Amino acid sequence: xxxxxxxxxxxxxxxxxxxxxxxNWIEEGDxxxxxxxxxxxxxxxxxxxxxxxxxxxxxxxxxxxxxxxxIREALAKGADRAIHILCDDLNGRDALGAARxxxxxxxxxxxxxxxxxxxxxxxxxxxxGVIAAELLGLPxxxxxxxxxxxxxxxxxxxxxxxxxxxxxELPTPAVLTVQSGGNKLRYATLMGxxxxxxxxxxxxxxxxxxxxxxxxxxxxxISAPKKQKSTQILPGSAKEAAVALVERLKTEARVL
Amino acid sequence: xNVLLVLEESDGKIKRASWEAxxxxxxxxxxxxxxxxxxxxxxxxxxxxxxxKPVGKVVRVEHPLLAQYTADGFSAAIEQLLQNQxxxxxVVFPHTYQVRDYAPALASRMGQVLIxxxxxxxxxxxxxxxxxxxxxxxxxxxxxxxxxxxxxxxGAFRPDTSVGGIDSPANAxxxxxxxxTPTIDAAQIRTKPGAPFRASAQTVDLGSAQRIxxxxxGIKEAQNLLMVQELATALGAELAASRPICDNGxxxxxxxxxxxxxxxxxxxxxxVGISGAIQHLVGMKGSQCIVxxxxxxxxxxxxxxxxxxxxDLFEVVPALTEALKAAKQ
Numbered sequence: 001x002x003x004x005x006x007x008x009x010x011x012x013x014x015x016x017x018x019x020x021x022x023x024n025w026i027e028e029g030d031x032x033x034x035x036x037x038x039x040x041x042x043x044x045x046x047x048x049x050x051x052x053x054x055x056x057x058x059x060x061x062x063x064x065x066x067x068x069x070x071i072r073e074a075l076a077k078g079a080d081r082a083i084h085i086l087c088d089d090l091n092g093r094d095a096l097g098a099a100r101x102x103x104x105x106x107x108x109x110x111x112x113x114x115x116x117x118x119x120x121x122x123x124x125x126x127x128x129g130v131i132a133a134e135l136l137g138l139p140x141x142x143x144x145x146x147x148x149x150x151x152x153x154x155x156x157x158x159x160x161x162x163x164x165x166x167x168x169e170l171p172t173p174a175v176l177t178v179q180s181g182g183n184k185l186r187y188a189t190l191m192g193x194x195x196x197x198x199x200x201x202x203x204x205x206x207x208x209x210x211x212x213x214x215x216x217x218x219x220x221x222i223s224a225p226k227k228q229k230s231t232q233i234l235p236g237s238a239k240e241a242a243v244a245l246v247e248r249l250k251t252e253a254r255v256l
Numbered sequence: 257x258n259v260l261l262v263l264e265e266s267d268g269k270i271k272r273a274s275w276e277a278x279x280x281x282x283x284x285x286x287x288x289x290x291x292x293x294x295x296x297x298x299x300x301x302x303x304x305x306x307x308x309k310p311v312g313k314v315v316r317v318e319h320p321l322l323a324q325y326t327a328d329g330f331s332a333a334i335e336q337l338l339q340n341q342x343x344x345x346x347v348v349f350p351h352t353y354q355v356r357d358y359a360p361a362l363a364s365r366m367g368q369v370l371i372x373x374x375x376x377x378x379x380x381x382x383x384x385x386x387x388x389x390x391x392x393x394x395x396x397x398x399x400x401x402x403x404x405x406x407x408x409x410x411g412a413f414r415p416d417t418s419v420g421g422i423d424s425p426a427n428a429x430x431x432x433x434x435x436x437t438p439t440i441d442a443a444q445i446r447t448k449p450g451a452p453f454r455a456s457a458q459t460v461d462l463g464s465a466q467r468i469x470x471x472x473x474g475i476k477e478a479q480n481l482l483m484v485q486e487l488a489t490a491l492g493a494e495l496a497a498s499r500p501i502c503d504n505g506x507x508x509x510x511x512x513x514x515x516x517x518x519x520x521x522x523x524x525x526x527x528v529g530i531s532g533a534i535q536h537l538v539g540m541k542g543s544q545c546i547v548x549x550x551x552x553x554x555x556x557x558x559x560x561x562x563x564x565x566x567x568d569l570f571e572v573v574p575a576l577t578e579a580l581k582a583a584k585q
Contacts, residue, residue: 013531016554017388026388094369095360118356123387123394124534127360127370130327134361139446140327142357159516160452161353163509167450179516181503216400217369220382225393225559228541231548233564238571242579245547245563250583253545253562255467255524256491 001055001149001172003046004109005079006102006116006128007039009063009070013121023221025091035070038117042178044185045147046115047078053149056080058109062101062206064088075196076188082199087206091123094215099131104209107136111173113154118143118177123219126177133175140175141168145182157182259285259346260403262293262334263306264354270294270305273350278309278422279413280406281348283377287419287426288312291341295333297323307430309422316435321445327358328445333438334362340436344403351407363405370405371396373534375412385409389533390556410515410538460494460510467493467524470513470540471501474529474550474569478506484528487573490580493526498536514539529569532557549573 011017012032020027035043046057059074061067062085071082085101093101106114114136119126133140145165146157153171159179160166188196232248234241250256261281263274281290287310294302299316306314317333338344347363349355351373363370376384380397383406387394398404415422425431462468469488475481481495488495495511502512513520514536525543530536532548532555540546541560548561549572558564565572 011388013389016552017391019392026392096364096367096369099364121389124385124389125372126356127372130357130360131364134364140361141447143353159353161515162519163512163517164452164454166452169448169450170446181499213367214400215369216367216398216402217371218397218399219394220397221395222387223393223395225386225390225556227559229546229560229562231558231561231564233553233558233566238565238567238575239579241565241567242572242575243582245565245576246579246583248563249524249545249547253524255545256580256583 001049001053001112002058002109003049003055003113003115004058004060004106004111005039005043005046005074006106006114006132007043007059007061007070007074008036008117008120009033009061009067010036010120010122019222019224023223024219025222033066033070035073036117036120038119038178038180040117040185041180041182042115042117043074043077043079044183045178047186048183049113049147049149055112058082058111060085060102060105062087062098063090068201071201072196073188075199075201076192077186078192080199082201084201084203085206085209086203091219092215094217095125095127096131097213097215099128099135100213101206101209102128103132103135105204106132113172114138114175115178116175118179129175129177136175138173138175139170140177141170142177143179144176145179147176258341258344259290259348260293260338260341260344261290261311262295262347262349263302264350264352265294265296265302268301270302271350271352273352273410275309275415275422276410276413277348277350277408278311279415280374280377280408281346282310282416282419282422284346284348284381291315292431293317293334293337295322295330303433304430307433308425309431310420310424310426311431312426313431314433316433317438318435319438319440321440321442324449325354326445326447326449327361328447329440331358331362331365332440332444335365336438337436338366338403347403347405349405349407351409355407359405359407366402368400368402368405370407371398372407374406374408386534389531390537391554409534411541455509462494462496462511462513462518462520465494465520465522467491468496468513468520468522469493469526469528470496470498470530471528472498472530472536473500475501478504480570481506483570483573487528487577487580490577491524491526493524496520498530527557527561528573530557531555532560
């Protein structure tokens, strides 16, 4: 199977985020970056499928130059080659704009399967994979935990709400959005990191891709969330705070 | 300014999340402008239920191929309905797994983009949704022509009492009901969905627990769970977790709280090392008293917490266990 995995580079979840001047994006200067976690699971699923049935795993990612490090990480984990859609304005595009870029890069490859994470950890739109399927004219399924190749196509395990699951059969080519947790993520080996340096990484300028279209949805402003409750923060050492908390839970909240 | 409200059902009843979407729709237009849509192979009872609500009319979108949800079937049906309806400004959905599966494709088919997982609608209107795992809010505006697609987060919208809530119809009697039959061909539906199943028998009922101690990524390693279990024991609480802990196999899936796990509302919910992503908050924010222990003072869990301790959980949790034991004596 020829599998394309669309991955996104997002701010590392442990780095604090600050609102940039102008309040329409975050300060990027001092951020650490990481592979979007659901995309890492999509990559894992692709690598497992390749190990079982052979084929090729190609990663595609859109973003500025810094995205190259996340692409190298995917290559080090075992992807065969990569396409980097170079664009500096990914945050200014809506979900359709981002999906257009990816679909344009994916289409000429004629893959059997396109995998991506179900949502990004930064803007969390959770739409890119579904829209890409629509643009590519392919069937799709979302929140997938497990993919099995069958004679007719694919059988996938889809997560539903509140602890329920469902099997879905669909033909290939298809697009699947992958939920976290279906597999254990592998680490890149030293050999893998070494090999990644020699693997093909093709850079395509977003401007060369005919994927224009003005956004219909615009992110106007970013702000700190308003508190839903007034939280009493208990100060002092761990011990002092713990004693104060027990006291409040007993006498004020009356839940002990 | 017409509003199309797409209702979702479960076991023959309209889901609660759908009525929260109605509460959101009320921010976009008066009851008379809202058309409620029920979809399926047999929708009579669903339509009758919807007609008792403050909506202008109810449309039954009915076709044998809509008996079971598929993205292809539902997208085609609503697209045709929108073409048939005349000018629609807003299309409102509950932000369920089902809507997430097809609404983005439906919107893009019409050159639009869904504004998903909306937590507030402000004047303009503008739509607020969470960014960066709930650490920031983003305000979005629809700038194109054509309908604007919006899905609203569970628990974010309450019925607007200033317009009479959502429990009685707009006029004296139930809203008028019409039927729309889309043209769908079996070959259009490319996916074959199976019946829903549960992974295994549930042995823990977190839903009825009075106290829950819940643990997240901050715990770092499986062996550290013991410390949190001791706290739960001292409190007489059930142990639960956010998704990453169950993904790692450190606790069974049935102890997961959040949109993909259980929804709980105990008297006391103590969150240890949980940052509070949206998916977790929707599963526990109805708890009576919420306590959060986290090293990051900006973690979104503090937005819903009644009490908070900002600090290293590896110091705070043992101290709290000690304090509870001491208080019992």
